[in-house]
Amino acid sequence: MNDPIVSVRNLSKTYMQGKIPVHALRDVSFDVDKGEFLSIVGPSGSGKSTFLSMIGLLDKPTTGSVFIDGIEVTKATDSDAPRIRREKIGFVFQHFNLIPTLSALENVDLAMRFARVSKAKRRERAVELLTQMGLFDRMNHKPSELSGGEQQRVAIARAMANHPAIILADEPTGEVDTKTRDMIVELLHGLSENGQTILIVTHDTAVSARTKRIIRMLDGMIESDTKVEGY
Amino acid sequence: MFDIIFRNITQRKLRTGLTVFGIALGIFAVIVMGGMSEHFNQTFDRSISLTADKIRVFPEIGFGGGNLNESKAREVKRVPGVADAYGLLQAALDPESLGFFGGDVVIGVEPEKFPSLLKDTKLSEGRFLTVGDGYRTVLGSSVAREFNLKAGDEMQIKSKRMQRTSSITHARNFTVVGVMEYTGSFFDNGVLIPLNIAQKFYNRGDTVSFILAVPDPNVDAEDLSKRIELNVENIKTFSPEQLRKQIEQSLIVFTLITISAAVLAAIIGGLSVMNTMLMSVSERTKEFGLMKALGAQTRDILYMTMGEAAIMGVLGGICGIIGGGALVYYLNDFLASKGTVLFSVTPRLLVIALVFSILLGVLSGLYPAYRAAKMSPMEALRYE
Structure with missing residues (x-):
């Protein structure tokens, strides 16, 4: 059996709200295998x-560890963290978070700049990813000229730019209509079929229902961890 | 990364324009005030270098107030180590107005002392004064330009003489026999006439304003200066070194005033950059958070924000230099027709202004950049 790509061990996070401690996460542990497409669901405030x-x-957690690709990332120093984020993680946000002054192509290109990829390779990869996302004709458009679905596809392309070990998507369908939502989920599903590990946080049961594994959280703890059969 | 920096600057045209204008004003002040300071320094340097080998001898009671008999020159000349000594009589060309900046001065000097006084200064036209010349004059380049005079023209010179309680102004035409080339020294504002004519015209008898003593070769001017004071009564001397020190002291005050005004203006420009950058960083909090989430390092964010500030500094610097340079050029052109020049934009000043503008931009961008770079990506992404 292969080693898990992500291992979470006894992860806890406690915030202080004034003088009152708030336990956002309590002793969470689980593994994610390579190519898994899983969702984390739960009510607001569940962690x-x-x-x-x-x-x-x-x-940073209060206690516990996270391993990605065998590296304990929770021990990374402030100077190591950017490199690990670049190499191991791709983010997709609810509000897309594209830079409004840059075109779709440049937004994807930006992620690779920080990894010091050469200009020619950056362009080649960005065009490849945007074409894969069905945005070949839209790559020179700015975010304001793109629909919500198109923006989120640019964000997914950007998340994949540096070949991350895992894509972390935080409510990626929260800002789009149901048709676009279905298209984005299909897209993510297709990526996982090709071996990309994807972890989605969502409120939307229609989204989680189409992932291969659902982790349900409640009050900072894992309430259930279910493999979806037959998807 | 430069293309992103450039894009960020050009995206916010009005704000960038106002910031660049703020810096440009500061650098404009540096060029104008610095140009004035540079000009004064250069003029004093050139003037001193023309007479640096000579000791000045003044009457004991003051620079202008006392009378120094011409015979004192002979006494000075007798002091061992003095090669030559001669008197000069100095009077304002226009007795009614004593301008602060470069007023024209009539200098009475024995014609045979011209080579010693002016060293290798050349004439642009005509000839120098010769022994036996009467109401003849050789003009400095600025005076000739101011009054539009050439060799052969007549120049009216006025003298004011006190008679009992009233003063009477005399006027007399002098024939211009020569015009000197531009020297960048006080001599450009000089109207040189024979000493005996000057004494007669200004009713000064046998007196002179001061004496110049030329030391023998290999004689230490400082020692000789002291020896002259010991050997000749009722005089005081200024060695070239003393004179340089005194002029430098007064120049330091002048330079400090001009530079302080310029630096103050430039700092105000710098604050405008800081204000703009703080606003810009605050507006782009989420953008920086995103960049960090994408793996940007602290130095990437620093480079980006400080690069923006530095470019605005350079743009402001260039605009300020062009604006200041243009004003100085036209002012100098205008003032030259009035017989004076007030500014010198030297390469040194240009380099200082440009470096200052870049430093101003970078230093003003430092704090906003630090704030941007130190942002927690988590908080930055949540920022609304």
């Missing part, structure tokens, strides 16, 4: 987004 931030090195 889903906090959990995603810990894996994405956007925040």
Whole structure:
């Protein structure tokens, strides 16, 4: 059996709200295998987004560890974190978070600039990804000229630019209509079929229902971890 | 990354324009005030270098107030180590107005002392004064330009003489026999006439304003200066070094005033950059958070934000230099027709202004850039 691509061990996060401690995550542990397409669901405040931030090195846990590709990323120093984010993680956000002054192509290109990829290779990869996302004709358009679905596809292309070990998507369909939602979920599903590991945080049961594994969270803990059969 | 920096600057045209204008004003002030300071420094340097080998001898009671008899020149000349000594009589060309900047001066000098006084200064036309010349004059380049005079023209010179309680103004035409080339020294504003004519015209008897003592070769001017004071009564001397120090002291005050005004203006320009960059960083909080999530390092964000500030600094610097240079050029052209020049835009000043503008941009961008670079990506992404 292959080693898991992501391992979470006894992860806890406690915030102080004034003098009152808030336990956002309590002793969470699980593994994610390569190519898995899983969703984390749960009500607001259940700790889903906090959990995603810990894996994405956007925040540090109070206790516990996260391993990506065998590297304990929770021990990364501030200077190591950008490299790990570049090499191991791709983010897709609810609000797309594209840079409004840059075209679709440049938004995808930007992720590779920080990885010091040469200009020619950056362009080649960005065109390849945007073509894969069905945006070949739209790559020179700015975000304001693109529909919500198109923007989210640009964001997915950007997340994949540096060949990450895992794509972390935080409510990726939260801002789009149902038709676009279905198209985005299909797209992510197709990527996972090709071996890309994808972890989605969502409220939408229609989205989670189409993933291969559903982790349900409640009050900072894993309530259930279900493999969806036959998808 | 430069293309992104450039795009960020050009995306916000009005704001960038106002910031660049703020810096440009500061650098404009640096060029104008610095140009003035440079000109004064250059003029004093050139003037001193023309007479650096000579010791000045003044009457003991003051530079202009006392009378120094011409015979003192002979006494000075007798002091061992003095090769030559001669008196000069100095008076304002226009007795009614004593301008602060480069007023024209009539200098009475024995014609045979011209080579010693003016060293290798050449004439642009005509000839120098010769022994036996009467009401003849050789003009400095600025005076000739101011009054539009050439060799052969007549120039009216006025003298004011006190008679009992009233003063009477005399006027007399002098024939211009020569015009000197531009020297960049006080001599450009000089009207040189024979000493005996000057003494007569200004009713000064046998007196002179001061004496120049030329030391023998290999004689230390400082020592000789002290020896002259010991050997000749009722005089005081200024060695070239003392004179340089005194002029430098007064120049330092002038330079400090002009540079302070310029630096103040430039700092205000710098604050405008800081304000713009802080606003820009605040507006783009989410963008920086995103870049960090995409793997941008602190130095990438620093490079981007400080690059923007530095480019605005350079643009402001270039605009300020062009604007300041243009003003100085036209002012100099205008003032030259009035017989004076006030500014010198030297290569050194240009380099200082450009470096200053870049530093101003970079330093003003430092704090906003630091704030942007230190943002937690998590908080930045949540920022609304």
